[in-house]
Amino acid sequence: MNDPCGEISRESISMIKEALERYLGICCDRTVLRGGLRALRKAAEKSGYSSPEEFLFWLLMEAPEKERVRRLAEFFTVGETYFFRGVRVFLALRDGLIPDILARKRSLGLDQNVRIWSAGCSTGEEPYTLAILLEEAGPRESGWSYSIVATDINGGFIARAKKARYGQWSFRKPLPEKYKKYFTALEGGEFEVIPDIKKRVSFSVLNLVEEGYPSPATGTSRLDVIICRNVIMYMLPEYRRKVVERFRQCLVEGGFLILTPAEVHSVETEGWKYSVIPGGALLQKTSRRPTTAVRASSVSASEKDPVIEISARSGTGLPRGSSQILKQRSKDDDAAAAEISKAGELAGRRKVESQSGTVPDIREVAGKIQGMANDGQYEEALELIDRHAEALKFRPEFYYLKGALFREMGRTEEALASYRRALYLDPHWVPALIALGTLLKAQGNRVAGNNFLREALALLKQKPEGEISLFDGNFDVPDLIGMIEAVLESEKRENGRKGN
Template identity: 30%
Template sequence: MCPQRGLKRLRHPELPTTTQRFITPQGSGVVVLKEGMGSMGWEGSPGNLSQVSRKIAAYLGLNFPPERETDLLRGLRRAAADLQFPDLQKFLHHLLTQPLQPREIHTLATHLTIGETYFMRDPGTMLVLREIILPRLLQEREAQQRRTLRIWSAGCASGEEPYSIAILVKKLVPDIPAWDIFILGTDVNPAALEKAQRGQYTRWSFRQTPPWVIQHYFRESEGGLMEILPEIRRMVTFRLLNLVTDTYPDVRSGTAGLDIILCRNVLMYFTEEARRKILHRFYHCLIEGGWLIVSPGEAHLLWETPFQARRYPEAILYQKPAEREATGLLAVNSRASGEITPSVPPAGIKSPSGASSGKPSGTPVLPRSPGRNGKTSPASPLRNRRHPTIEDAYQKALRHYQRGEYREVIGLLENALNAGDAPRGEAFCEGKVFHLLARTHANMGDLPSAQAWCQKAIQAESLNGEHYYLLGLIHQEREDFPAAMGALRRALFLQPDLIMARVALARIHLHQGRHAAAEREIRQAMHRLEDIPADQEVPASDGLTAGELKCFLEALSAPVNHTR
């Protein structure tokens, strides 16, 4: 060790390029390892760091090119300390040899993501939202007698962005209780979300914020912090969500049928592959005509996507076109990025109502395979080849569903169901096929079809509470609250431990001002969660762990406690 603490000195006449970025020359052939390298173990460390970077990209989508290796090391060192590893070298070895557990992923997210934000960030975008986009949406919904508004702030950090949106909506909608307004804030950093749920901020979060925001929507609290008013806090739902590994859109998590998605200063930190997949999913999260808002510095990331740029003097926003407009765009884009491709309904598919879509039913369904001379001939199963079953189609459709490829899901399942002579498979159950079709249609915003398929699932499996739970969510989306509550209660009658049905009931009670009933459902849900380990997934929750759901319920109960 050299006299300077924490630094190792090496003498080497010629260091390779991959090594030079980890050292600082000191003259006379002496080099000093840069901060964070002293405890890593020198041999092989550049390669190890590159492997760790790739693993982090797989779990979190974050991109750490060579010029950001100092940031990566700093974050890894802090994560190692939080997770109680004795040194960075042992933590790196663990990362390279073991699958990451939820707690480790959350800790890495806490120290590797950048949560820099403030209220009313990017005034031009906020002006377009306040003066053009939101007023038009509200007027259209009022004319349609459908008072709903659904907005998602993806990568919301400590909550300044979704609260800013809630303030704009509150300013434009004087009768908030008469509307079904859902504003979702998600992030992969649990520490940031805890701060967001508290709703308390230092003056730094208001460094470019108009004075009227602070005057009308905040109050001073202990320690000189500014606390957002409860009426604004109640408008926002926060949830832990990983944009790379979690499933969305999904009606159960509130990420389907959205009017607006804001994802600003987030995509720039992801790998190119992760960005393509996220944008593909965002596209399907939005209704036709829905809006995606990114930061000005991320605009080039949408050049080869089906989103249409809408230019205003103050900002550029991106809109999902109507389906008839999107077909050509998707076809062009599929050659560029390979992510979003056009699809047409399979031949002869019948919807639950009996209507046929696509080509006439007489069109051949089997693919044509090359003959001996290279020409195509009708395909026939090989002698020893197992005939695909509906269970096979279901498993394949499930993989498409997890990637957000909903048209492929519908095509596979409806085509398999229409092939009346197809074998079912040993584990086949029609109910789960109908359930998946219902969820797929719901995520695409086609609620009537979703409801029809859900009813078919119930007919196939009348004692499965999860079918009634999904039906309740669909009724809730259609603002038929009595029917939603009836379906959710039926779900709980069949499966008393179906915690998510209680959560859905609590949200309906809160929406309709029945705070005592909401508190009762929240309390019972919390009681059921005590029997589930914190890192175990809650059934029917779309990947939400028991610990994450507890945090959500605590935030949900805040307005209940406030009314006491």
């Protein structure tokens, strides 16, 4: 298939990028741009335009602004997600934050309804996952309730979320048995979320860079929790700051904003208390007093506590009693979390065992592939790893190795796709974060590349000892931290010189 970028003039591509920055606040890499241009080309053909350029002229010059934004969002936003992705964040929310929210509400004589906003919800898997986990806690039996508002700029994603019908790709890690009751099997291999869960989530279209919130009309005022992961990291800095400030206005005093570790680095600390939870970064709304964050690696906390406070001003990450609630979490929930995180690996293992009786050792496979790559035998290395695809396709290492081979072969787009797939399976896997970050930077996409490197850095600092295996060899974690910090600091100085 022809490269869609080759069908559009450089001037038109520049206009698209300017429009994306103006109306969506984002800068997209070449992979996203290509996907968007393919969608644009199909829309041009369907609408009867003689060429993509003619359709693009209408879209950017003549279409009403509302239609322009709608189309740009549907063409150029990516919606990769799946059920129970990043489940540790939701368990920390349910078992740590919500009990504190309810306790605070009781002390103030307020209703026992927890109001949550999933901002940038894509096709709905994230808010439905949260609703399922909250239902497991038995809120009605315990005298409390919850409401979830879920929004995305892409109207097509929202339409799919409202239907609540999902194929196998939304269940990349097989569901633990206890959660299957929340889905109805349909013909064609699809599954539908049951009505009791669907009615717990209210979906609508909302553009985070516009001024439609906070507002009671959109359900975005007086919120207790906002979850916005892997969204603002793609925004331009000026929009990122505005969006986070608007989030703050949407929250009640003491409310929580959940981001990824990479995203929190770009947030002003004034008015927030910063903590770390498994798989995420937690900002709690406070009065307008600056707080000073310390290195996550300098904090000692029990592995059983999902919340680790790293604010120098406050004493504990959450109000008193949270850690006790967390430690008393049922063994069933711990087992379910472990089952979710390992289900994909076990599924692949069982299938291979039934066929050959053995499971390939990923480290042994990686060693062979690295040796072949060193000898320039790239095609042979690809054939070798593909022979193990059935057993390893749920392992991030599988796609990381393929990405490294593609990069060595100069097949950059395939390398990017492989690294992204590794992160779909494990969003916090450091080798893939580093590989994707460095490759994006090499392509000239410094904003997105640096964000991935910052997320890797934040994760490494949580466990600043040991060793990390990359395709180029093994690195001590302190050395890797130093290397990433040096890269980021060097670019910071370079940008400073350009600004003078």
